[in-house]
Amino acid sequence: MTKLLNDALVFFSLFGLGLSFYSYIIELSVEMDENYVASCDFSEHMSCTKAFKSEYGKGFGILGRLLGNDSVFNLPNSLYGILFYSFLATVGFSDSTFTTTIALGATVLSNCASVYFASILIFILKDLCVVCVTIYVINFINLILVYIKLGRLRQEEKLKQN
Ligand SMILES: C/C(=C\C[C@@]12O[C@]1(C)C(=O)c1ccccc1C2=O)CCC[C@H](C)CCC[C@H](C)CCCC(C)C
Secondary structure, three states: OOHHHHHHHHHHHHHHHHHHHHHHHHHHHHHHOOOOOOOOOOEOOEOOHHHHHOOOOEHHHOHHHHHOOOOOOOOEHHHHHHHHHHHHHHHOOOOOHHHHHHHHHHHHHHHHHHHHHHHHHHHHHOOOOHHHHHHHHHHHHHHHHHHHHHHHHHHHHHHHHO
16 A cells, blocks of 8 residues: 555655765765866856855764764765665665654654755855755655655554454
């Protein structure tokens, strides 16, 4: 009964994974070649590298301050994205209520991250990063999908008990 939901969840998680990989490649390219022009840089106020290269592009702009800029955990956000969406794509296959509850927690967390990053884009960097905004949309879709899925799993459990 959750087959279509699972497929959609895995699809959007892989979409997020792809965007995270793409962001990471862009970051590496910009770092190696300062003349590199990223395909997601459209103008001064529509730039993805402006976000990635900012002080908020690494360790969520928090870990560096907490653990020191040289900490092994102060990685580019895109690497955390790769970890996160790989995890979500994997648990997306599971029809266990427990696993899906974990997935719900993770997607709630990622939407908090969306709000945090979106405010940085709007109020501090005054930048429209298309890759970032697409990530926010994906995070929201994933939240809705996991929420619906958990509801159905709980309903199925109830039906089995009776
Ligand atoms: C494209 C990507 C990250 C790039 C980033 O684009 C973001 C998000 C953004 O909006 C932004 C704004 C302002 C400055 C910099 C930036 C960015 O650089 C990857 C998805 C990141 C995703 C939102 C992470 C979700 C992580 C979980 C909430 C926590 C996972 C914890 C791990 C230990 C698994």
